Amino acid sequence: MDSLTPVCNSSAPVFSSLGYCIPIAQPVTSDSTGKYYNIGIVDYTQQMHSQLYDQNSNDLHPTKLRGYVDQNPNAQPTYTTDGGVTSSVAPSYLGPIIVAQHDTPAIVTYENLLTAPFFLPVDTTYMGLTVMGMAQSPNRTAVHLHGGFTPWISDGTPFQWFTASGDTMQPNVRGPSYVQVPGMSDPGAGKWTAYYTNDQSARFMFYHDHAVGTTRLNVYAGMAAGYLITDSQEQSLYGTVLPNNAANNGGLGIPLIIQDKTFVPSSGDITANDPSWNDNPDWGTQGDLWLAHVYKANQDDSGTPDPKGRWDNGKWVYPPVQDPLPKPSISGVAEANMDTPVVNGVAYPYLQVAPRRYRFRILNAANDRHVNLQLYYEGNTPITTSPLPSGQTYVGDADLTRPGPPILQIGNEGGFLPVPVEMNNPPTQWGGVPTSTTMPTPYTLWMAPAERADIVIDFSNIPTGTRLILYNDAPSPAPMGDPRLDYYTGDLDQTASGGAPATLPGKGPNTRTIMEFRVVGTGGETIDYPTFVTDMTNALATIYPATQPPAIVPPGTFVSTRDTKVGGYANQIKSLNEDFDDYGRLKQNLGTFAQHLNNQGINVSGFAYVDPPTEIATKGQTQVWTIANNTGDVHPIHFHLVNVQVVARTDWANNPVPVDPNELGWKETVRMLPGTNTTVAMKFSLPTVPFITPSSIRLLDPTMAESSVNRWHNFGSEYVWHCHMLEHEEHDMMRVIEVYQTSISPENFLLLQQ
Structure with missing residues (x-):
């Protein structure tokens, strides 16, 4: 396992074991009108696991990605992208994070620098990629601040896209809804300026691609990054109910951005399982991102059932689709649930924590996969074929009989909650009998794509040397699930129905093991947990009404199916x-x-x-x-x-x-x-x-x-x-x-x- 990518939170940042940190965007200038940022959009590569290798050698293989990069010339030394574009700061997956202040506008100029052929399959039958018979550039982008209270001209809706000045198909073309901020000069070719008011209470948002026809591709490729708003009310909690040490980024907390990916296997495996992949030289090789590109129907066009099918063929439902067109050879699919969890850009990461409280800002940034997060002690059944360091026998799987510490949720995507919600005490596995009095649901922390959870976990009473697993058992697609999309140690060999072989101990694919926490022996604190919960309850009782509008409808109102x-x-x-x-x-x-x-x-x-x-x-x-x-x-x-x-x-x-x-x-x-x-x-x-x-x-x-x-x-x-x-x-x-x-x-x- 590799360590979690941390936030670059100082002039001497700490890096992950793979050599990365997530940068915080630096404004190029600030004045009474706001803070001004320049952010580029580039192709680049980054190592996402230490066992992703090049197919022609035993060298590490950084994965092809695209994403955002701070263009502040004072941030870091220059670098050159894979497309040959020189920029001022190295990109890092899920960065740069913008940290904004309540009521201080952020004015961001985005520059599209995407000029190389896209490395993922593009379905040109999707809206926007063919216009009146003419192919359109797949390197367009529109940037949406998800959760932002912004004027529509800066919302980044699908037709607000723009292309790079060096786009080989459509240089410097702007979508029909592209509008520049009134009173500001045109930013120039391949650029768009957004005006974010930040007239909101403290919360965790994110900005991501929203271009018509390519949103799902761009986000999967890496075009998403964090955006935090903080305010004086939140800051008043630092050092009291919210930990404000360096490990907690001064009180802002640690982002845990959860996604799922599938990586291209060896050339032999990809030829056997997806033979048309190698027919497209622009798509990635071993260690790069793989994406489904064939609509695998439950029935072929003659009506014969396909045991490896995933979705219905409209020609063979009742009543049938009338005169369906031939399915494209490169096709979008109904859902894309992948086989490898990735947190902060690292597959199966670990995070070292001291015996103290930690604030985590969780975002489910997966394209389609839901998660039901729980926390357990890690199992320690020996792996005889792969001994672990220091004589440990941890296997990377949760011991479902040994729950970890409680999870205390204090906020969601709208900011702080009116009262904290305790869960994982004990955890509830998916579909199980509710066991919590404060979260009486047949799941623990259920997060659908784009949902956020602001949580605190107290590790102060966890023995040094302990390892815990952040565990997920949500079905995909929710709520019924397809067993071929649930990967875990000891699962069945499902190759006959188009699934994966059985997962071996300590190996992937495994969508139930999200990440590992390792409790180390320094920097601890003494916490009386019940007192802490009471203090947090009292703090939110004060802050919530001061920062949030009152309810529109009285909470608890019953709504009948016939109410007008x-x-x-x-x-x-x-x-x-x-x-x-x-x-x-x-x-x-x-x-x-x-x-x-x-x-x-x-x-x-x-x-x-x-x-x-x-x-x-x-x-x-x-x-x-x-x-x-x-x-x-x-x-x-x-x-x-x-x-x-x-x-x-x-x-x-x-x-x-x-x-x-x-x-x-x-x-x-x-x-x-x-x-x-x-x-x-x-x-x-x-x-x-x-x-x-x-x-x-x-x-x-x-x-x-x-x-x-x-x-x-x-x-x-x-x-x-x-x-x-x-x-x-x-x-x-x-x-x-x-x-x-x-x-x-x-x-x-x-x-x-x-």
């Missing part, structure tokens, strides 16, 4: 749905319950991203939505612009499904359970900025020619809501939210603009 009003507000009904595209591939969508005829000749709900908007609000308006999940998956629905109150859940028999204790307060990514209605409340405030924000005016579908159906439309302030399982989001589970300054209709407002 909730808390005095009209109850708008939305739906999540499954469908098939014109190639017969499974896809997801969302929208209202309005019906339309699909390609199977049946009436269905839900709309495409480019259909006329149905989610419309005016500035300052409060709305309540009840979202019915008509699919078999749990969908993490993310709302741009707003934080929402999770009011209630109700199953379709009209029985209440309790809101989880760690969902109280405010969220912007909410799990929608199958066969369940989830009610959320939100207020559509718009940020205050020192300029006049123009309206978004574009064709409904910018990838098609103007027509009587595809008309120009005024979106006002254009935001989106979508599933944050990225394969779902991009195909086609996303819709526009348009927010207007006034109640003038969009059509009349467009005439006024003209």
Whole structure:
């Protein structure tokens, strides 16, 4: 195992055993208007495990990645990217982290430097990658500050993409929603400037790619990084209930950014299992990232069942898709659940901790995989074929009979919780009988993609020399799962059904072992844990009402499936749905319950991203939505612009499904359970900025020619809501939210603009 990549938290940073740290972005200038940053977007390589080797030698093989890099010339010495671009600071996976202050704007100029051929499979049938028969550059990018309260022109929605000045297909092209910050000069070719207000309480956010057609690819390739807002209320907790030593980055905590990857195996293995991979010279070799690129259907085109299939073929469902097109040879897939957990860019890392408290800021940044996090002592059954150092016999697996210390959650993506939530005392394995009084759920810390958890773990009473495992047993896809996607020591050989061979002790793939904590004997503290929990409870009771708005609907309100009003507000009904595209591939969508005829000749709900908007609000308006999940998956629905109150859940028999204790307060990514209605409340405030924000005016579908159906439309302030399982989001589970300054209709407002 290799050590976790730490944050570069000083002028003499500590590096991981692989030689990396995650940098903190440095502003190039600061004044009364805010802090100004320059961040590049580049291809680069980084070693993600010490046993990823080159296929032609025994040398280490750094993995091909793309991501963000601080361009401050005073940060570090210059380096040259794989594409030959010279930049001022070496990129590091998941960096640079931007640490912002409440109410101090951050103005970030991003420069797209992506010019080399993409090293992952690109499906050109996805929206935006073919426009009126012409291929589009896959090296476009749009940058979204996930969770940010930003003007729409800086939100990084899918059509706000831009290409590099040196792009070989489309140099310096800007998407139809690209808008520069009013009053600021054009940043130049291949660049885009975003204005982030930071008018929010302390919280952990992240910025990531959001370009139409390539979001899932770019994020998987590494285009995501942390963004922290801190404030005086949070800082008042440092040194009291929040540890503020150097190991905890002065109080900000340690980021644990969890993803899953699959790495290209040896040339012989890839030829045997994915023969078309080697036909594409731009794709990676052994040790690089692998991504599914064949839509493996449960039935072939003749209707013969395929035991290695993953998703239905629309040609052979009832009623069938009418006249489906031939499936592309390079295809997107319905979900991409990988076989190797990666934390802070390291596969199966370990972190040395002293016997003291630690604050961890956890983000599930996986494309599609959910996690149910628990903490156990590590098992120590001997591995006779691979003895471990110092005579230890640890195997890298959790001993499920020996729970580790409690996990105390104090915040989520909306900031601090109203009360701390204790879990892992004892842990609840997925689907088990609830055992916790404070988290009475059939899981412990369930995190869907894009959810965050601000937690504290007290190691002060854990003996020195102990090792613990951060363990996951969430099924993929949630909630039912496919056993071929659950990798653990001693699992079955599933090669006959298209899965992996059995996992051997101490080896991968293993999606249940996320990382290891090693308790070392220095830098400890003495903690009375019950007193600490009481102190944290009292602290949050003061800070929460001082930093968060009051609830829109009284907490605990029951919402019936037939309620037309909730808390005095009209109850708008939305739906999540499954469908098939014109190639017969499974896809997801969302929208209202309005019906339309699909390609199977049946009436269905839900709309495409480019259909006329149905989610419309005016500035300052409060709305309540009840979202019915008509699919078999749990969908993490993310709302741009707003934080929402999770009011209630109700199953379709009209029985209440309790809101989880760690969902109280405010969220912007909410799990929608199958066969369940989830009610959320939100207020559509718009940020205050020192300029006049123009309206978004574009064709409904910018990838098609103007027509009587595809008309120009005024979106006002254009935001989106979508599933944050990225394969779902991009195909086609996303819709526009348009927010207007006034109640003038969009059509009349467009005439006024003209």
